[in-house]
Amino acid sequence: MKKLFSMIMAGAMMVGLLAGCGNNDAGTxxxxxxxxxxxxxxxxxxxxxxxxxxxxxxxxxxxxxxxxxxxxxxxxxxxxxxxxxxxxxxxxxxxxxxxxxxxxxxxxxxxxxxxxxxxxxxxxxxxxxxxxxxxxxxxxxxxxSDPNQGTASANYIADQQLGEKIAVIYKNDDVYSTGIYETFIAQAQARGLNVVSTTTFTSASENDFNVQLTEAKNAGADLLFLPMYYTPASLILSQADSMGYEPKFFGVDGMDGILTVENFDTTLAEGVMLLTPFNADAQDxxxxxxxxxxxxxxxxxxxxxxxxxxxxxxxxxxxxxxxxxxxxxxxxxxxxxxxxxxxxxxxxxxxxxxxxxxxxxxxxxxxxxxxxxxxxxxx
Amino acid sequence: MNKIKNLWATRRDSVIAFGIVIAAYIVVQIMSMTGNISYSLKGMLVPICAYVVMAVSLNLTVGVLGELSLGHAGFMSVGAFTGIVVTTVLTDAVPSDGLRLAIAMVVAAAAAAVVGVIVGVPVLRLSGDYLAIVTLAACEIIKSIVNVLYIGMDSKGLHLSIVKQSFTLEEGGKMIINGPIGVSGINKISTFTAGFVLILITLFVILNLINSRHGRAIMAVRDNKIAADSIGISTTRYKLLAFVISAAFAGMAGTLYAMNYSTVTAAKFDFNLSILVLVFVVLGGLGNIWGSVIAAALLTVLPELLRKLNFNDYRMLIYAILLIALMLFNNSKLKQMLLERRGSKKAAKTEGEVA
Known part of the structure; x- marks a missing residue:
């Protein structure tokens, strides 16, 4: 009985605390x-x-x-x-x-x-x-917005003629990555880009990309589009390097920051292209x-x-x-x-x-x- | 009066459980009527209800049946997404929000129960660690399937595809579940009262089950499977019964939870959530239903309370330390001593009454 009582008291105290906090004065x-x-x-x-x-x-x-x-x-x-x-x-x-x-x-x-x-x-x-x-x-x-980036990337690649055969790796349990991929692929078709390989990964499998990279390599892709954040992207770059696969890499704004990844050999990122609204090295x-x-x-x-x-x-x-x-x-x-x-x-x-x-x-x-x-x- | 005394003596746990829930409901209602409720607490009422139902239903599997299940979040996921589909389909047919939610919950419970049977039949042949691992896997499988599920609706009806969206919707059609992007733009229809009613139903069904012939059979299976077998109790049947009922209520909790947020993804219902609910059950006491109610409510509020008290940076650290402290207390001699003292007092009291 005592225990019950103390439980109720504890509960009441909790509620009291929460209620008390509600009356915080706004705008003093x-x-x-x-x-x-x-x-x-x-x-x-x-x-x-x-x-x-x-x-x-x-x-x-x-x-x-x-x-x-x-x-x-x-x-x-x-x-x-x-x-x-x-x-x-x-x-x-x-x-x-x-x-x-x-x-x-x-x-x-x-x-x-x-x-x-x-x-x-x-x-x-x-x-x-x-x-x-x-x-x-x-x-x-x-x-x-994500679709904006996918469309812009496809347009950019088509306008600048960056690649003949394009491979895409994206994270299919992630809203950001999937959102960009979907509009990218739609715009790529509209612009007549040749997408030869599309592979996916999830947060559970983002520490090995050999399968995806091998498929892209076998398909002869010369441009790899990576709509993802930079942590998995840095791994893709180093794994591609260790298997001797050297396509061009193209990322979106999530790729921004790849140069700050710890223990990442930044020379691997040489020549990586990305679309981003911000450039920390801008001279203004x-x-x-x-x-x-x-x-x-x-x-x-x-x-x-x-x-x-x-x-x-x-x-x-x-x-x-x-x-x-x-x-x-x-x-x-x-x-x-x-x-x-x-x-x-x-x-x-x-x-x-x-x-x-x-x-x-x-x-x-x-x-x-x-x-x-x-x-x-x-x- | 005697009847009440009897009820108190025989069904004490049930009375406490119902008492806590009803008292909490009344207190919150009074607070919100007088305008004393904080925005934070108001926002957490529905998830608290959902977690309470989750904890109580998992207690049936873990505490009463005695099998460690780590897949409870999977059933919640099934219920959540079924509920979303049902409410979206019925938007025009059933204009009343409450009724639509109720129908969705019933369908969700049925769907979760079906998945419960599918998972349960092979899984319940195992026991102990093996069962825990397989239920964990089942939860991950459900998560992965929902993650690649595309469901859309237009004037022709529902369209469903797996892995890739293989259908195109007509003009005015609506994607309900959009693969890994999950569900967007849910019409929030869960209310605290709906959650309260769901808790009452859950408590009513599960407490009555525990105190029935079936419940005693389930506990017999837990205490000694061979002995239960030898007196003619079908262990498989009772194991499955408890497991499926537990899954069905998790499904209802899933609907309640999902309909409280404008967006839900499959990734939310991962094994972390299963473990969280298991923590509620273990801290509340295995087999102790009202303990689960309190543990679920307090542990859901606790991280937010710490946020209020401006422990921002150390919030989750303190939360973890409190959990460890509670676990230690649950296993400590101090608690045993307190319980014994209470027990001896009670014994003295009854002796006095007899004399």
Whole structure:
């Protein structure tokens, strides 16, 4: 009986704690509360942390200007839609006013529905699946959407005549990879590209690519299209090298960061081509200042995710300034203002000049890059 | 009064289990009516219900039948995706959300039960570690199959293909399950009340089963298979019975869970989820149904509670340490002492009553 009683008491305490937290005061400080979720732990942590760091730099810069103030809160979602919804709820209790949505696609899709219901404006740095913004008038993307990349890659390969026979390896249990593959293959057919081999892998089998590479080699492919993140891609490069297979490699924005993989011989990446919106070696002032700051604070070269997040915060800065928004506005009021701003404004950021949005999708042109002497060079 | 006393004496565990669930429901309802509920807690109510049903149903296999199953998430997956297909198909035919959810759950339970039979018949010939490994494999197989499943719907009806999408939908058609991309744009119809009713049904069925002739037969199989065989209990039949009922409820929990999120992928229902539910069952106590209810609810809330308390960076570390601490406590002499003290007090009390 005593045990039961103590159990009930413990339960009541728990509920009390949770309820107590609900009444957090919103807007005592005169800062806009920007929230977001991302995988800060687990297999995709590298992307979540890049976004967190990139956004933090932008927030610090803007706060240092002394005018509009921002407060940033990125919660861990472990790359899991369920946890992302929990993280989102937590941010709502914190008093989030505008949101960076989620870093990865599936969590982004899950919480974008909540954003839509609760009328909170969401601008995602990198959740690239089309379903994230589809049908939600208050969810915008700063990254290219996946289909966009597949089509652009196929067009690029066809226009530049990069390969006669093309092989594709993609990850068929991954939204990002499958999404790009599907539009790539459709556009490749439309453009008359000759795809001679298509092979797949899953997260369970991403440590050996000999089968896929052998098939591509036997089919005589001279261009290998790799719509995937850079970790498996780095393995493909080294395994292809050890079996003496030397096609051209073509990647998408997930390939960005391959030069920072630990224990990876970067000479293998020589000549790898990729489409990416961001180039850490670009010579313009803005990029260089950002890269320098990022390296000082976090000891790494920023990848595209960090740059996208940096752009997100600055896009908010521009939109909020233009709309004369004040931190005491509610999330729903800000949502209306932001929708109005983002549908009309043009934004210059690290990842593209003159970005505009239609139906939440950004229009900016991907840059073709090639790796030469361990650095990205524009093609 | 005597009746209640009798009920308390004979079916104490059942009374506690129902009491906890109903009390929690009332408390939450009052909180949400007075506006005292946090956004976080509100968002977690449905998943908590789903996990409670998962834990209670797994307890039937692990605690009551005594077979270690690591494939419970597989049945949840079957239920989740069946539920999604059923609710999408019935969107126009059944306008009422609650009714549609109920129908979906029934169909999902049937589908999960069928898969339970298919998995169970060969698997239940094994026991111990072998059974655990094979159920784990079954869970992975289900995950892989759902991962390459394409289901779409247009005016001609349902289209299904495996590995590659081999059908094209008419104008206005809708992909329901899109292979590895999973399901998008689910119309969220799960509610806390639906979850509450599902828990009550689960508790009612499973507690009554345990306290019935069948339940005693299942426990006899657990305690001594040879002895049970010798007195004419069909061990295979009772093993299968418990396993399939457990799978059916996991299917219902899957539907409840899936209909609470706008997107679901097969990858969510992997063996990690099976292990998570197993942790609920083990921490709540094998065979202890109300223990499972409490463990599932608390351990689902705990990581979010730690987030609230601003342990952000160490959140999952603390969670793991708490789990280890609870496990140690469950096996410790301290707990035994506490239980013994309670037992002796009770004994003294009954003695006093007799005298």
């Amino acid at each position: 400080t005169a800062a806009f509360k920007i929230g977001g979720t991302g995988p800060l732990t687990g297999g995709a942590a590298i992307y979540g942390n890049a976004v967190k760091n990139g956004a933090q730099i932008a927030v610090d810069e803007i706060n240092a200007l002394g005018g509009m103030q921002f407060e940033l809160n990125i919660q861990d979602d472990e790359h899991d839609p369920e946890k992302a919804v929990n993280a989102y709820s937590n941010l709502m209790d914190w008093g989030m006013q505008v949101s960076l949505l989620a870093v990865t696609s599936k969590p982004g899709e899950a919480i974008s529905a909540n954003h839509f219901e609760d009328r909170v404006f969401g601008l995602t740095p990198s959740a690239s699946a089309p379903a994230v913004a589809e049908g939600k008038d208050n969810v915008y993307q700063v990254c290219f 002032e803005k990029t260089q200042a950002f890269v320098k700051k990022y390296q000082e604070q976090f000891g790494q070269i920023p990848n595209q995710f960090a740059a996208d997040a940096y752009d997100c915060v600055y896009a908010y800065y521009q939109a909020l300034t233009n709309a004369n928004a004040t931190p005491d506005m509610t999330a729903a009021q800000l949502c209306d203002l932001m929708m109005e701003q983002f549908s009309t404004m043009s934004f210059d950021g690290l990842t593209g000049e003159g970005m505009t949005w239609t139906n939440g999708l950004v229009s900016k042109s991907p840059k073709g890059m090639v790796i030469e002497n361990g650095a990205y060079v524009g093609m």
